[in-house]
Structures are given as C-alpha cells and as structure tokens.
Amino acid sequence: MPIADMPEAKTYLRRLREVLNEDKVSHCIFTAEYLASFAVSLGIDHDDAVAAGLLHDFCRCLDDSEMLDQARQFRLPLSEAQMAAPTLLHGPVAAETCRREFDINEEVYQAIYWHTTGRPALEPLGQALFVADFAEPTRKFPEAVEARARLRKNGFEDAVLYVAEMKAVFSRRKTVVDPNTQAFLLWLKTREKA
Ligand SMILES: [Fe+2]
Ligand SMILES: [Fe+2]
Structure with missing residues (x-):
C-alpha cells in the first residue's frame, strides 16, 4: 500500500x-x-x-543547544552520553514533539523515541524502524546493503540482530557510546536463545 494512502501522510510531509x-x-x-x-x-x-518512518527524524536538524533546550523543556531524563552528544536526543525530542503536534499513539511514540539506539524489550514497530532507518534503499554503505539482503533472505529476526551488532560496532568507534545500544543487542541475543 503506498504511503500516501495513510490519512495523515500529507500533513506530516x-x-x-x-x-x-x-x-x-x-x-x-x-x-x-x-x-x-x-x-x-x-x-x-x-x-x-x-507515521514512525516519516516522523522519526523530525528534530534531526536542531543544533546541540536547541536539542538540549527542548529536552529540558519536555523534562526528558538526560544521560551522560546524551549530555556529551546531544544529537543522541533527536529521537526522544522528536517523539515528544510529534506527540504534542500530531497526537501519535504510544507505539509510534516508543518507536521514534528509541530509533537510534534501541532498548531491551523494544516493541516490534520500534525494532522494524531501527532496521528500516539503517537499511533504507538509499543507504549505500556495505552494512546497509547486507542488512537489506538479510531481511530479504533470512527474515526480520536475523536482520534486526545484524543491524544491532553493526550499530554496536559503529558506536564503539565513537567517543561517546550510548549504553542502550549495547543493552538492546544483549537483549536480542538473549531472546534468540530463549
Ligand atoms: Fe535518526
Ligand atoms: Fe533516520
């Protein structure tokens, strides 16, 4: 079904x-x-x-001080990692902004909130957004190509585990590491064995 058939798509765009x-x-x-x-x-x-796909990066163009101001205004809990790298707040700030502006439901809110890092027990919509954001077809880096191939050939559970693994690898290369990325990966691996 085309995304334009979604009733609010035009407003969001x-x-x-x-x-x-x-x-x-x-x-x-x-x-x-x-x-x-x-x-x-x-x-x-x-x-x-x-809704989750269109709105997830709604606040991606705020600068660091605007991001922190918005997060404080929304009384979001701020982690050390988010204080050091306010871009990490663009999911939570977008979730709060979109809830106020568009009255999104709880599942869409949670998916947008956690789309960058994931978190243990993330709902299916959040996991699917986590994969789609990383692997949408205009992403050309090899890991995105591999994620799309895994989704096609091996199915969703393999793709989400792969994307979480790659995000954990990427995040370890950065100076600021958000612990939720690692916690999400661990949860997926534990769940795999269950
Ligand atoms: Fe994002
Ligand atoms: Fe994105």
Whole structure:
C-alpha cells in the first residue's frame, strides 16, 4: 500500500519540509516506504509504520543547544552520553514533539523515541524502524546493503540482530557510546536463545 494512502501522510510531509533539509526529508520518505513494505508481514499496522518512518527524524536538524533546550523543556531524563552528544536526543525530542503536534499513539511514540539506539524489550514497530532507518534503499554503505539482503533472505529476526551488532560496532568507534545500544543487542541475543 503506498504511503500516501495513510490519512495523515500529507500533513506530516508538509511539516517535514518546513523543519528538515531536502536530503533528510528524502531519507524519511524512503524509511517510511521501506518500513511499510515489510511491516504488515510482521503484524504491524501499516499507518503506524508510515507515521514512525516519516516522523522519526523530525528534530534531526536542531543544533546541540536547541536539542538540549527542548529536552529540558519536555523534562526528558538526560544521560551522560546524551549530555556529551546531544544529537543522541533527536529521537526522544522528536517523539515528544510529534506527540504534542500530531497526537501519535504510544507505539509510534516508543518507536521514534528509541530509533537510534534501541532498548531491551523494544516493541516490534520500534525494532522494524531501527532496521528500516539503517537499511533504507538509499543507504549505500556495505552494512546497509547486507542488512537489506538479510531481511530479504533470512527474515526480520536475523536482520534486526545484524543491524544491532553493526550499530554496536559503529558506536564503539565513537567517543561517546550510548549504553542502550549495547543493552538492546544483549537483549536480542538473549531472546534468540530463549
Ligand atoms: Fe535518526
Ligand atoms: Fe533516520
């Protein structure tokens, strides 16, 4: 089903074009389309998938001080990692902003909130957004190509585990590591064995 069939898609797109640059709007559209292409087979609501995909980076263009100001205004809990690298807050700040502006439901809120790092016990929509954001078809780096191939050939559980592993590897190369990335990976691995 095309994403434009989702009732609020036009409103979301109009607002995205006001707050994001062209590249990021395009990434949000590709994320929503890719996510919607496999979400329904996982039992996820199509319109929730479109909402989460389109809105997940709604606050991606705020600078560090705007991000921290917004987070404080929303009374979000701030971790050491987020204080040191405020970009890590773009998911939580977008979730709060979109809840106020668009009245998104709890599942969409949780998916947007945790899309960068994941977290233990993340719901299916959040896991699917985590994969789609990393592997949407305009992402050309080898790990994104591999994630798309795994989703196609091996299925969703293998793809989400692979993306979490790659994100943990990438995050260890950075100066600031968000512990939620590692915790999510551990949860997925433990769940695999259960
Ligand atoms: Fe993001
Ligand atoms: Fe994104």
